[in-house]
Amino acid sequence: MVLLQIITDSLNSLQTDIRYINPWFITEILLISSVIIWQLFLSGKIYIHTKQLKGIFKYPLKVRNGYIDRKDLSKKEKTIDDIVFVNDEGKAPDDLQSGEDFVKISVTEAFGSEIIIRIRDYINTYLLNNYGAAVNFSIIKDFIDRETDVKDEEISHSLPTPLYLGLASTMIGIICGLFAMPALDGGRFGEGIDALINGVKLAMLGSLSGLTCTTILTSFHYKSARKSLLKDKNNQISYLQAKLLPELIKAEDTGVAGLKGSLDRFARIATDISGNILKAADQTGSNILLQQDVIRQVANLDILKISEANLELFRRLENNMATFEKFSGYISDMSRISENLKDFAGRTSNIDNIINQINQSLQDNIRLSQFLTSHFEKIEISGINALKAVDLANSSFNEAIEKLENEISRRETILNNAAIDADKNIKDVIENLHDAVNNRITLMNKNEADFETKLAEIYLDISRKFQEIGDEYIRGFQSVYSNSVPRFKHLDKLDHLPEIKESVSANIEGINKLISSVNSLTETLSNNDVLKKLDLIEEHLRKRRSGIIYRKSLSVASEGRQVNLWKRFQKQVRLFRQNLKRSKT
Secondary structure: OOOHHOOOHHHHHHHOOOOOOHHHHHHHHHHHHHHHHHHHHHHHHHHHHHHHHHOOOOOEHHHHHEEHHHHHHHHOOOHHEEEEOOOOOOOHHHHHHHHOOEEEEEEEEEEOHHOOOOOOOHHHHHHHHHHOOOOOOHHHHHHHHHHHHHHHHHHHOOOOHHHHHHHHHHHHHHHHHHHHOOOOOOOHHHHHHHHHHHHHHHHHHHHHHHHHHHHHHHHHHHHHHHHHHHHHHHHHHHHHHHHHHHHHHHHHHHHHHHHHHHHHHHHHHHHHHHHHHHHHHHHHHHHHHHHHHHHHHHHOOOHHHHHHHHHHHHHHHHHHHHHHHHHHHHHHHHHHHHHHHHHHHHHHHHHHHHHHHHHHHHHHHHHHHHHHHHHHHHHHHHHHHHHHHHHHHHHHHHHHHHHHHHHHHHHHHHHHHHHHHHHHHHHHHHHHHHHHHHHHHHHHHHHHHHHHHHHHHHHHHHHHHHHHHHHHHHHHHHHHHHHHOOOOOOOOOOOOHHHHHHHHHHHHHHHHHHHHHHHHHHHHHHHHHHHHOOOOOHHHHHHHHHHHHHOOOOHHHHHHHHHHHHHHHHHHHHHHHHHHHHHHO
């Protein structure tokens, strides 16, 4: 309830002072929130350690019997892997029970937390290294007490930490509240007190959370865990005293029995050894008797005769020493001669190999010379053919270039003449057309009766002539220009490219002139008085049509004839304009 009241007061103060937010107040909130989060984290960690303390003896140590080889007991580093354990019924294999090389040993076994595993390893190492001697159970109990005390002291030292953090949050709240206080002059004394009280309120949250966490962990979890630990530890020690100590005492008895068996075995072996020593002494006595007999026989020999014979033998050997030296020299010379003969035989075989290699090299050189001769002949023939091909290509290129130059000049002349003739013809035709149109107009004014047929003939004639002139001009232009592009079949002779470029440039200039003349002709056609005359004719006919329509004396048949005439005239004008546009393109 106090916590809820503090939170409510803090929220109310925040709502009333929402317009004025002090940065120290925000800093205090962040710091105290961090402290509370850290308190909760540490409390959870301590709670986990408490559970681990409580569950150390959840899976207690069990005593298990096995057999180990005596050779493994003499090793410096002994492990559990050297033990052959008995089955669950406590029965060992027959070869282990009957054999004298294996001894029975008792060790502990456990599964579970890291602490119980360490206790198991310490006890087993002690039992293996102290086998056959008097076992002190207080050492085993000390292993258990020290491991549990380490974990217990770790938890007991961590329990006050949330409380200390709560006190730190109180100091943080007081310090931030003091810094958040405004100057206590005038009527702002109340604001300063409120800022300090708000800071202390928030600080008390951290203290309260730390006190709560410490109280819960100490009063509930830690006490119950320690109580359970003491109970399980006492049960474990009692179990080891009841199960392990008797086995260790049996092991001591087994050690004494083993010592007795070893003494008996030594006594049996010593009896056999003494028998062997007696036999050796008898053999030594017989050998001494034989040696005495030999000494007596040597004493009976004539030593003087033997000495004289030896001296005579030495003199003869001395006289023959020079002969023996010569013979040894002869033997050494024979050995050197045999070595030289071996070297000579080896060199002879090497000479045969060298001769074979020389013959092979000569044959290879002959084949190489034949190949090079035939290859050089082929190269010479290919060079002659290449020279012929180059001469032929040169002559072909020269002829092609001459033909190209002649053809370009001829086409240029034809193109210029065609352009000039076309320009003259078009101008003459236009002048004739202009005169014909004027004449036809005068005749049309005179003879209105034949107006329809004559006008149709005029425009048909005009359209046909323009069509023929345009088609003829286009065909001539295409026939001249279509073959003006040269087709090169040989591109290897590039020395004549500058001359070809000059000819092509001249041809392009002629084509540009032709295009300019065509454009001028088109402008002449577009700006000619023909269209103006046609427009005047059309306007004149429109006036006459309007006059005919408003004349009441004309009959209905005459009016229809004028309308049909007007439609046919418009159609001929459209056709003429289309032909004119086509000729421009």
